[in-house]
Amino acid sequence: MLPENGKFEKPALPYAPDALAPVLGAETIEFHWGKHFQAYVDNLNAALPGSPFEGKSLEEIVAKAEGGLFNNAGQTLNHAMYFLQFRAPREGNAPEGKIAGAIARDFGSFEKFQAEFQAKGAGLFGSGWVWLSADAEGKLKITQEANAGNPVRSGLVPLLTFDVWEHAYYIDWRNRRPAYLEALWKIVDWSVVEARYAARG
Numbered sequence: 001m002l003p004e005n006g007k008f009e010k011p012a013l014p015y016a017p018d019a020l021a022p023v024l025g026a027e028t029i030e031f032h033w034g035k036h037f038q039a040y041v042d043n044l045n046a047a048l049p050g051s052p053f054e055g056k057s058l059e060e061i062v063a064k065a066e067g068g069l070f071n072n073a074g075q076t077l078n079h080a081m082y083f084l085q086f087r088a089p090r091e092g093n094a095p096e097g098k099i100a101g102a103i104a105r106d107f108g109s110f111e112k113f114q115a116e117f118q119a120k121g122a123g124l125f126g127s128g129w130v131w132l133s134a135d136a137e138g139k140l141k142i143t144q145e146a147n148a149g150n151p152v153r154s155g156l157v158p159l160l161t162f163d164v165w166e167h168a169y170y171i172d173w174r175n176r177r178p179a180y181l182e183a184l185w186k187i188v189d190w191s192v193v194e195a196r197y198a199a200r201g
């Protein structure tokens with residue numbers, strides 16, 4: 001993602017604000033997408049002028065910046081990836097195509113992958129993100145990242161992420177982070193994950 005006229009902007013939501021209910025309701029979209037995400041973008045835009053990262057891509061800033069610039073760039077990229085990877089709930093939602101084959105190859109089955117991903121999301125202490133990424137050979141890995149962390153800092157290609165900051169689930173799920181994580185499988189748009197996997201360098 002590149003800045004336009006020196007500023008980054010949130011991507012538009014590819015669905016209506018109530019389309020993800022009851023997994024994520026319209027009030028969560030209003031606050032999480034509308035206010036939390038916007039604040040990270042605004043803080044990033046405020047910090048860029050005069051920094052060595054002016055005019056650079058968001059991915060390059062996330063890979064190389066430190067401190068507040070990194071925190072707000074990381075949260076901008078993380079939230080863009082998070083909100084763009086969802087669609088309306090589907091029962092029995094599961095990956096197809098090459099990403100489905102890679103998940104079965106590297107985790108044994110989709111169910112084993114889900115169990116490890118949920119456990120790593122539920123077990124992350126404090127705020128952060130659980131990620132599915134691909135390494136340079138296309139092998140898949142699940143990693144935990146604290147706060148604004150993103151696997152691009154480790155040379156990985158991020159494919160799928162679940163936000164485990166409390167602001168992501170408190171309106172719909174209160175303190176029940178594991179229930180929120182389990183429900184998110186219904187709204188993952190696997191065609192987006194497949195496209196990220198296909199586009200890796």
Ligand code: MN
Pocket residue numbers: 032036079163165167168
């Ligand atoms: Mn968030």
